[in-house]
Amino acid sequence: MNKTERLLAIVMELQRSKLLTADELAEVLGVSVRTIYRDMQGLSEAGVPIIGETGLGYSLLKGYFLPPISFSVEEAVSLLLGAEFIENRFDPTFREGARSSRRKIDAILSLPIRDETNRIQKSIRLLQKDEKDIMTKEKVNLGIIREAMLEGKKLRFTYHKRIAEADGNRVTVRTVSPFGLAHDEQNGWLLLASCDLREDIRHFRVSRMSDMTMTDDTFQIPDNFNLQSYRPKDTRSIRVCAIFNSEIKDKVEEANNYYMEASESKEDGYHVTFRVRQPEELLYWILGWGADVVVTEPESLKNRVREEIEKMKERY
Incomplete structure (x- = not known):
């Protein structure tokens, strides 16, 4: 520089x-x-x-503003791709804002920069999961969440968990104070919120929410909460060990399971250690590898795998 x-x-x-x-x-x-x-x-x-x-x-000095400056090809592509991501994954208000931003950026680019930017854009594609219903539900919920955060109002919604909690319930009604949104490649949009039911900060997948409404109850984000530096508590206390067929080691690594903690290649196979809150969190993922994996501990998960295999045998 x-x-x-x-x-x-x-x-x-x-x-x-x-x-x-x-x-x-x-x-x-x-x-x-x-x-x-x-x-x-x-x-x-x-x-x-x-x-x-x-x-x-x-x-x-208040009121001083630097006139617009030109963008390099790399800067223009970065801005346009970012706008495309918002357009595809956020609520209608931001989607229109993203479209408008893309048009404005394109309009101020010089002809050589615009041509080069268009050429590069055509060679890059942001892939979206083909889950239209989930994405539509996400976008509707995101609009309500964004409005609640701006107005400082609590949210009430029905939450559908993938795995039942200790009381056997998979569906609960939650009232929360929305602190912020985060996007995860595997889980999509996540809401970080203080949950009245659990009396603590919890993460909720936006796609698993239904019947969402904004309440009249207000809230304030604690002064010591910072979304950018916040790190969730790691409550994974149960260790799961499994041995995979060595021939699929690369596929297991590529799957990049969130719960994977350690791995090692040995003579009898590819040994992987996971850390989970409930063994059932890994059940269907483990079953997906068929005969190429054997769970060695805990015994409770080994039994659950056996039970699922017996049920599958009955159906076939």
């Missing part, structure tokens, strides 16, 4: 943030603090209204 690019980057960072210290700018731009001081002097001499507050940092 040359000096001109760095000066533009500083103005853009200040335009994006209300206040930044020299140390913060130096870290973002990968230069020394002394270089930032010199750049600030240069920007001030060039007429950019930089305000320096001793002990606090730098900011731009």
Whole structure:
């Protein structure tokens, strides 16, 4: 990054943030603090209204705005692909916003950049799961969730779990305070929320929610909660061990099961250790490998596998 690019980057960072210290700018731009001081002097001499507050940092004079700048091919493709993802996976309001953003970005690109960007876009495809009903349900729910988060209102919905809880119920009605949304490649959209029933933060797959409504009850996100740094509690306490046929080792690794904790190739096969909350969480995944896997522990899961095999034999 040359000096001109760095000066533009500083103005853009200040335009994006209300206040930044020299140390913060130096870290973002990968230069020394002394270089930032010199750049600030240069920007001030060039007429950019930089305000320096001793002990606090730098900011731009209120109302100052850097005119639009051109995008590189890589920047344009990144923005357009990001907009396409939102268009495909979010609720109707954001879908329209994403479409509008794509049109605006395309409109301000120079002809050579636009042609190159279109060429690259045609060579990249964002694959979506062919689960139209689930995706439609997700998008409807996402709109309600987003509205509830903006208004600080609680949500009530029916939640359908894949595996029954200790009381044998798979379906429960939950009232929650929505803290944020996260997207997972395997599970789709997840809602992080404080659950009134469990009195703790829980994760809910948006596609498993039904009958969702926004209540009149309000909530406030705790000051110590930060979605970007939040890490869920690991409640997986049960160890599951299995031996796979060595010939399918690459397929098992490629499956990249969420619960997989350790693996090792031995003479008798590919040994894999999982860590789960309930053994049943792995039952159908294990059965999917047929005779190429043997569960060695716990005994309870070995028995469940036997039971399922007997049921299958009866049906065939």
